[in-house]
């Protein structure tokens with residue numbers, strides 16, 4: 001499902017001899033797996049997730065998703081790959097002058113709410129209920145608190161029942177109860193076959209929900225196969 005081979009990333013102004021954000025990362029992930037991505041601030045978690053979300057290209061190495069090498073994929077393959085991914089960016093990125101409902105609807109169909117099937121409408125309602133925002137569904141995204149906007153981003157990423165969920169600190173702006181509510185949604189998605197990579201600083205979640213864990217340090221990805229000591 002995911003295969004990274006020798007993936008490195010550096011930004012302009014940095015060169016190959018300087019420290020790379022990501023340095024020769026290789027790993028494979030199978031369908032249905034759950035992986036925590038941990039590491040201190042600035043270690044490259046968001047950068048790695050952006051590469052996997054096909055938002056950025058690696059400076060070296062190869063990213064393959066669903067069996068396709070991203071760098072040589074055709075436009076239509078790339079579109080299909082992107083449609084199979086639910087991405088919760090760290091900076092959330094809602095469309096501020098659309099309602100909560102329309103932000104989620106747009107992730108299912110570019111035609112927005114009018115183009116939705118009954119099934120999709122039911123799914124959006126269920127998700128908005130679960131993230132505690134059903135009452136606010138017609139409120140503009142720009143009027144939401146940071147935590148509320150983040151919960152919309154989680155609903156938006158899950159609306160299409162993606163094959164792969166890339167979640168960048170999805171509980172970062174939540175109180176404990178909301179954080180566990182969101183984790184419950186992510187775990188349910190994983191139970192029904194969605195592969196998950198979840199970047200987090202939330203030690204309580206990592207300790208209580210035991211999963212495979214990989215830590216970024218000095219550009220390298222170190223797997224902690226047995227016990228996550230974070």
Ligand SMILES: Nc1ncnc2c1ncn2[C@@H]1O[C@H](COP(=O)(O)OP(=O)(O)OP(=O)(O)O)[C@@H](O)[C@H]1O
Nearest residue numbers: 011012021039040041042043044045046047048090
């Ligand atoms: N567009 C960019 N241009 C230059 N440097 C960048 C860019 N994006 C990220 N970086 C650098 O890459 C490094 C990793 O950033 P990244 O946001 O991936 O870290 P992170 O692990 O997600 O941190 P946090 O836990 O704070 O979210 C940082 O040093 C950052 O400054």
Ligand SMILES: [Mg+2]
Nearest residue numbers: 045046090168
């Ligand atoms: Mg980050």
